[in-house]
Amino acid sequence: MSRASRSVISTCLVGSSLEWGDFFLYITADALVFKDLYHPNSGPVIGALLSFATYGIGFIARPVGAVVFGHFGDRLGRKPVLTVALLIMGMATFLMGLLPSYQSIGFAAPATLVALRLLQGFSLGGFWSGVVTMCFEQPGGRPGLRASWPQAGLAAGNVIAAGVLAAAKQMLSHDAFITWGWRVPFLLSGILMLIALWMRAMLDESPQFQALTEISSDPVREVFRTHRRSLGVVFCARIGTDASYYVFTVYLLTYVEKHLHLAKDLAVNAVLIGSAIQFLLIPLMGALADRAGLRRVYLAGAVGAGLWSFVFFPLLGAKSFPLILLAVAGFLAFHAAMYGPQAAFIAGLFEVRVRYSGTALGYHLASVPGGAVTVPVVTWLFSTFHSTVPITLYVVATILITIFGLLLAKPVSGG
Secondary structure: OOHHHHHHHHHHHHHHHHHHHHHHHHHHHHHHHHHHHHOOOOOHHHHHHHHHHHHHHHHHHHHHHHHHHHHHHHHOOHHHHHHHHHHHHHHHHHHHOOOOOHHHHOOHHHHHHHHHHHHHHHHHHHHHHHHHHHHHOOOOOOHHHHHHHHHHHHHHHHHHHHHHHHHHHHHOOHHHHHHHHOHHHHHHHHHHHHHHHHHHHOOOOOHHHHOOOOOOOOHHHHHHHHOHHHHHHHHHHHHHHHHHHHHHHHHHHHHHHHHOOOOHHHHHHHHHHHHHHHHHHHHHHHHHHHHHOHHHHHHHHHHHHHHHHHHHHHHHHOOOHHHHHHHHHHHHHHHHHHHHHHHHHHHOOOOHHHHHHHHHHHHHHOHHHHHHOHHHHHHHHHHHHOOOHHHHHHHHHHHHHHHHHHHHOOOOOOO
């Protein structure tokens, strides 16, 4: 791998970590403080559903971002589109840190929060595909490893989000944290985004994009016309990956506090440690996939995650932090086996001329059923049946959809 390629990959990793960090910063703060600040007059179940519905808005905006950024990413190039997406995410997150509470400005507070969350989702809809495409299209072998580094940004972003909020919560009194402490990480993200933008300015355009002799006039339409099977494969393959992740790392925070009556910090710390382990595992799984096959490793991770679903909640039920950590870390290890090879697997299904649009659409269309509705659905399932069995069955069903999609896939190119 050339020095230029290593520079691109490291820059994409930093940008991906910050982008996902901002996205998860909202989700973690949503579980910790947003209900009290922006939905103060609702009951515990309704408040949780309202809070998670606001979080789900970000997922609904992602396909819109995929269409817009995908079009320009295939028309103008990967680099300028990535810069715009990163800037939008940074601005939206920074403004969240300045947003007054419901008590200060009434309904305008949750309404503005929804608008900023929409901007976050819109940005992520274009960013993920850009960094993955940039890394996949670098010269040389080992596409699974190259494209896995931006994927590691998911775990790094979760570490950043959970870590900074956990640190602020422990360093400050409860009142100080609720009043202003939670805002500090959101404001700091603005400074970090400026650093990431400076690093992004140093990048060269993707060599494969530069080598194109004919640019697609309408890449989004071309994807739907010529790559329908690939879109279907990606959509199915993503469902279980997303749904299981948000149940076992996001819904977990509410379940541990509201139903196990334990300190939410236990769940936050488990996600923090588990994500740190996952950060190390994702590139290892990407490298393994270069040897064993992208689809084979992905499938192994899906089967493992499905089986682990049956022991996840029983481990939590022991109400012991080591077992809670085992539950989270065990799942995230299997998720790493899915997520490590996923980027190269998806990117390899599309031609260069429509790759930005194809990867963005396939990835983010699945984020609506896989991410946006999952936490509200499992919240409703538990409140209705008072059991985690329906949640487990829901997760397993989504994993089976992922396995079905992977089995439908044709062999992918190596980039």
